[in-house]
Amino acid sequence: MRRPDLVTTPAGTPLSEVTLEALRAGRLTADDLRATPETLRRQAEVAAAAGRTQLAENLRRAAELAGVPAETILELYTALRPHRSSENELERWAARLEGEHAAPLTAAFVREAAAAYGARLLLAP
Structure with a gap:
C-alpha cells in the first residue's frame, strides 16, 4: 500500500x-x-500484512516511543544494557513507560528483557 498522501x-x-x-x-x-x-x-500494518511480524512489532513500539524525549530513550537504552539494571529497576522503567508515556508494548518488551536477563544472569545485583 503506497500512500505518500497519508504521510x-x-x-x-x-x-x-x-x-x-x-x-x-x-x-x-x-x-x-x-x-x-x-x-x-x-x-507496521504493511509489515504485518507482508508477514514481517518482528518488523511490525518493532514499528509498533517505535510508534509508541515517537513522542518520548530523546534523553529518556537514551536513559532506557542504557538501562537495558547487560548488568546495568536490576529486575526492580527494569520494572520501574516498564511502569514509567506505561504510566507516563502510554507505551504498553514497549513496557512489555522491557519486562521480557528483564526475564531474559534474569535467566542469563545479566541483571545488576
Whole structure:
C-alpha cells in the first residue's frame, strides 16, 4: 500500500513538501524529518500484512516511543544494557513507560528483557 498522501511531518507538512530545497530554504526543521506515530503504525500494518511480524512489532513500539524525549530513550537504552539494571529497576522503567508515556508494548518488551536477563544472569545485583 503506497500512500505518500497519508504521510505528514509532526507539524502536518505533506511528504511531497519535504524536499532538500525546502530544508535549505529553512522551511523545514529537524523535527519535520521525524516519523509520526501514525506513519509508523501504518508501516507496521504493511509489515504485518507482508508477514514481517518482528518488523511490525518493532514499528509498533517505535510508534509508541515517537513522542518520548530523546534523553529518556537514551536513559532506557542504557538501562537495558547487560548488568546495568536490576529486575526492580527494569520494572520501574516498564511502569514509567506505561504510566507516563502510554507505551504498553514497549513496557512489555522491557519486562521480557528483564526475564531474559534474569535467566542469563545479566541483571545488576
